[in-house]
Amino acid sequence: MPDPTRLCLAVGLGFYLEMTLPEALAFLQKRDGQLTDQAARLTKQAAHIKARVKLVLAGLQELQKIRGEGPRPPVRDIFA
Numbered sequence: 713m714p715d716p717t718r719l720c721l722a723v724g725l726g727f728y729l730e731m732t733l734p735e736a737l738a739f740l741q742k743r744d745g746q747l748t749d750q751a752a753r754l755t756k757q758a759a760h761i762k763a764r765v766k767l768v769l770a771g772l773q774e775l776q777k778i779r780g781e782g783p784r785p786p787v788r789d790i791f792a
Contacts, residue, residue: 717733
């Protein structure tokens with residue numbers, strides 16, 4: 713790089729921006745905040761989906777009158 717006071721930052725999709733150190737730090741702090749918010753939102757969404765799946769499984773077990781995940785009977789080894 714001809715000018716060592718500037719940095720090239722990858723901003724996504726193969727694009728790079730040339731920035732000074734203070735500009736790069738401000739950009740990275742903002743991007744970090746966005747990624748943290750997105751991670752929290754996706755974590756919350758995953759928890760809602762997991763709760764719905766458990767609810768549906770419990771309903772299916774009740775409808776089919778089957779046991780939940782408990783101790784299973786021992787399995788006989790047919791190849792022994």
